Amino acid sequence: MSNYFRANVEAMASYVPGEQPPRGTQIIKLNSNENPYPPSPKALAALKNIDGEWLRRYPEPFGGQFRQAVSQVLGVPSDWVIVGNGSDEVLSILIRACAEPGRKVVYPMPTYVLYRTLTEMQAADILEIPYAEDYTLPIAELIAADGAVTFIASPNSPSGHVVPKADLRKLASNLSGVLVIDEAYADFADENALDVVQEFDNVMVIRTLSKGYSLAGLRLGFGIANPQLLAGLFKVKDSYNIDAIACTVGTAAIIDQAYKNECIAKITASRHKLAQDFKQLGFRVWDSQTNFLLVQPPQNNAEYIYQQLKAQNILIRYFKQPGLEDKLRITVGTDEQNQVLVEAIQGLGTGG
Incomplete structure (x- = not known):
């Protein structure tokens, strides 16, 4: 067979997501950090009330309705928001706009492995800098690398730690490229970096509705950055990347902060018990x-x-990669699911 692919694509490994069993399978799924509780009732009501006319026509090209909702909830101007088909698409847009051969993408490891996959697609240079054992951010090394894009996941996966804002500010003020703060899990954290993004024009914060809002199946995420930075990203965004259903349901979900916060509180309490x-x-x-x-x-x-x-x-989730071979990442489920998990591990004894 002929080689149809670019050399860098031929050489790269595919990103491997967590296993997704068929719908209806009787399984306790604690491998993809999905929220164990259903989406907001208001989001489900919005889904039931979708107008067929909205599907006949192309959607808003920039997800204007959802941008306004983000502005309302988070207190940022709507023109500081870019909407994506999941936060992964926002990451992809940014890499397509900023990375190429000869330009570095830098991040500490271990972290979200999709950063490598997206960078390899563009044949850009990759520099992975190891975290210390205690997950202290290697600030000096990251500054010295001065990537065209520097990714910092905070809270980080798989470690779960939050990077102090003082470290993020030091990075932002010393990097000539874009600092991307991936806050996929910010809804569960004690603090976030929204104020940092408004202090520096080279900083972008990325969020998702997959985790805190129980909408992983909807595929809706967004980035927040200075409009001058977003202007370059809009050039490479697909024309109509956010469908009308996602925009409508996501808007209802993010506005319903009371329900989201109720679910977060339950998950946080369950996390503490599971840790014990x-x-x-x-x-x-x-x-x-x-x-x-x-x-x-x-x-x-x-x-x-x-x-x-x-x-x-x-x-x-088990990652067979350096630094993680002897560790497991376990999603917090309902208390009932967590109890089944703990009892199953107890039943294994000391085997293996």
């Missing part, structure tokens, strides 16, 4: 400001536990 349960089992548990935990089994048999739980229809 794992500690009682002898696991090392990293502090988390997300809807998941990073844990290390006392027997360092993470892959064995992952496989054994999978056989019992319990999915968690």
Whole structure:
């Protein structure tokens, strides 16, 4: 067969998302950091009331209705918002606009592995700088690298830690390229970097409705940045990248802050209990400001536990990569799901 692909695409590995079992499968799914609670009733009502005329016509090219909702809820001007088909698309837009061969994309590791995949698509240079054991940000190394794009996930996956805003400000003031603060899990955290993005014209914050708003299946995310930075991104955005359904449902969801905050409170309480349960089992548990935990089994048999739980229809996440081979990332489920998980691990004893 002929080689149809660019050399960098041929050489790259595909991004591997968490396993997605068929709908209706009787399984406890704790591997993709989905919210265990249903979306806002107001979002579901908006879905039921979709007008067929909205589907006949092209949608708003910039998701204006949703931009206004973000402005209302977060207190940022609507022209500081770019809307994407999930926050992953916003990441892709930014990489397409800013990265190319000879320009570096820089980030600390371990973190969201899609950063590498998107960068490889553009054949741009990649510099991955290891986190310290305690996940202290390697600020000096990141500044020295001075990437065209520097990604900082805060809270970070899979560690769950938040990067102090003082560190983010120091980075922003010393980088000549774009600093992207990926806040996919910000709804679960004690603080965020929205004020940082308004202080620096080279900073962009990215959010999603997949986690805090229980809308992973809708695919809706957004970025916040100075309009001068967004102007370049709009040049490479697809013409109608946000469909009318996502815009309408997402608007209803983000406005319903009371429901979102109620779910966040339940998840946070469950996270604290689950962390204590794992500690009682002898696991090392990293502090988390997300809807998941990073844990290390006392027997360092993470892959064995992952496989054994999978056989019992319990999915968690195992990353076979440096620094994570002996750890597991586990989404916080409902209290009932978490209890089943803990009892299943207890049942494994010290095998493996």
